[in-house]
Amino acid sequence: MDDTAEHAVSxxxxxxxxxxxxxxxxxxxxxxxxxxDLLLLPLIYPVVGLLASAFAFNNRLFPLIFPLVAGLSILGxxxxxxxxxxxxxxxxxxxxxxxxxxxxxRGRSRLPIFVLTAVLAGLFLAWLAAAWAIYxxxxxxxxxxxxxxxxxxxxxTREGLKMILLGNLAGAAFAIATLSVSVASFPMVxxxxxxxxxxxxxxMAAVAKNPMTMIRWxxxxxxxxxxxxxxxxxxxxxxxPVLGYATWHLYTxxxxx
Numbered sequence: 048m049d050d051t052a053e054h055a056v057s058x059x060x061x062x063x064x065x066x067x068x069x070x071x072x073x074x075x076x077x078x079x080x081x082x083x084d085l086l087l088l089p090l091i092y093p094v095v096g097l098l099a100s101a102f103a104f105n106n107r108l109f110p111l112i113f114p115l116v117a118g119l120s121i122l123g124x125x126x127x128x129x130x131x132x133x134x135x136x137x138x139x140x141x142x143x144x145x146x147x148x149x150x151x152x153r154g155r156s157r158l159p160i161f162v163l164t165a166v167l168a169g170l171f172l173a174w175l176a177a178a179w180a181i182y183x184x185x186x187x188x189x190x191x192x193x194x195x196x197x198x199x200x201x202x203x204t205r206e207g208l209k210m211i212l213l214g215n216l217a218g219a220a221f222a223i224a225t226l227s228v229s230v231a232s233f234p235m236v237x238x239x240x241x242x243x244x245x246x247x248x249x250x251m252a253a254v255a256k257n258p259m260t261m262i263r264w265x266x267x268x269x270x271x272x273x274x275x276x277x278x279x280x281x282x283x284x285x286x287x288p289v290l291g292y293a294t295w296h297l298y299t300x301x302x303x304x
Contacts (some may be wrong), residue, residue, distance in 0.1 A: 054241075054242055054244070054245050055245060056245055056248045056249050056252060057235065057241075057245075057249045057302050057303055057304070058302075058303040059231075059249065059252045059253040059256050059257075059301055059302055059303065060256075060300065060301055060302070060303060061256060061257060062257050062260050062297075062300050062301050063260060064260060064263060066260075066297065066300045066301070067260065067263060067264050067267065067297065069296070069300070070293045070294070070296040070297040070300065071267070071289075071293045073134075073292065073293065073296040074134075074289045074290065074291070074292035074293025074294075074295075074296060075289055075292075075293075077130075077133070077134050077137060077288075077289075077292035077296075078285070078288050078289045078292055080137065081133055081137065081143060081145075082288065109194045109197055110178075110179075110182045110186070110187070110197060111175065111178065111179065111182075114174065114175055114178035114179075114214070114218075115175065116276065117218060118171050118174045118175060118178075118221075119171075120225075120268070120269065120272050121167050121170050121171045121174065121221070121225045122164075122167055122168065122171055123268075123272070123287065123290070124163075124167065124229040124230075124232075124233040124294070125160070125163065125164040125167055125233065126287065126291075127233065127287065127288075127290065127291030127294060128151045128152070128156070128160055128233055128237055129148035129149060129150075129151065129291075130148075130287075130288055130291030130292050130295070131151070131233060131234045131237040131238075131291060131294070131295045131298075132147055132148065132150050132151050132237055133145075133147060133148060133292075134291075134292045134295035134296065135237065135238060135295060138295075138299070151236075151237050155240050156236050156237050158243075159236040159241065159242055159243040159246060160233070160236055160237075162243035163228075163229065163232055163233055163236065163243050163246065163247070166228060166243075166247070167225065167228070167229060170221060170224060170225055170228070173221070174217070174218070174221045177217045177221070178214060178217065178218075181210055181213045181214050181217060182210060184213075185206045185207070185209045185210035185213065186200060186201065186204070186206045186207050186210045188206055189204065189206055222265055222269070223262070223265070226254060226261060226262075226264075226265045227250060227251045227254045227255075228247055228250060228251065229250060230250050230253065230254060230261065230264070230265075230294070230297070230298075231246070231249055231250035231253045231298050231301060231302050232246035232247050232249065232250040233246075233294075234294060234295050234298035234299075234302075235249055235250070235298065235302060238298070238304065239304070249302060253301045253302060257301065264297065268290055271286050271289070271290060272286055272287075272290070274286070275287070
């Protein structure tokens with residue numbers, strides 16, 4: 048394969064809910080064949096422990112717990128790059144041993160993945176800044192509070208309800224932006240030599256061509272991640288690989304290769 052990066056936007060197809068279901072089934076089949084939970088558990092728990100310690104010793108950070116946890120999903124596509132590689136190899140009958148998990152960071156995909164990850168990191172930081180600004184303009188006006196007081200005021204005051212409304216609206220906007228930028232771009236740069244800009248433009252074209260189906264996919268991803276986070280985040284060790292594999296298969300349906 049030619050290692051010279053392509054700059055052209057790839058054609059995209061119409062997809063339906065049936066394609067989403069198929070992608071999830073294929074993702075689950077890939078997970079059963081090549082589990083990723085044991086690989087991710089050693090990474091998830093140190094991060095969760097570090098965050099828990101930080102919030103336990105600094106009440107002022109407590110209002111950022113939900114935005115931080117929710118915002119971590121913005122970085123999910125970057126974490127899943129290795130699973131795209133394994134799914135691609137399994138699809139084509141190539142060796143899909145764990146040795147190849149880091150292949151995207153070793154070869155031609157490295158630079159575009161770095162650029163795409165930087166874009167997602169920028170979105171993540173912008174989301175945290177927006178969440179903090181919304182808190183400061185609403186519930187933060189009531190002054191410092193303990194975590195228990197924060198939770199009480201969140202649902203029992205006008206400021207708290209306003210924060211929930213504005214926070215959800217901002218969160219939805221950032222979720223759509225992340226979906227548009229990343230749903231096809233990361234799998235695409237793993238799949239073939241293409242620069243980050245062309246991959247992002249292709250991803251945005253895929254969302255523009257299938258707005259309701261892609262929103263449904265985004266809601267599905269959020270729901271699966273939320274379920275995975277409930278039992279002390281342990282479920283994410285299953286949810287992340289399954290979604291990574293499934294996103295690869297969705298990419299193969301929506302982008303003409």
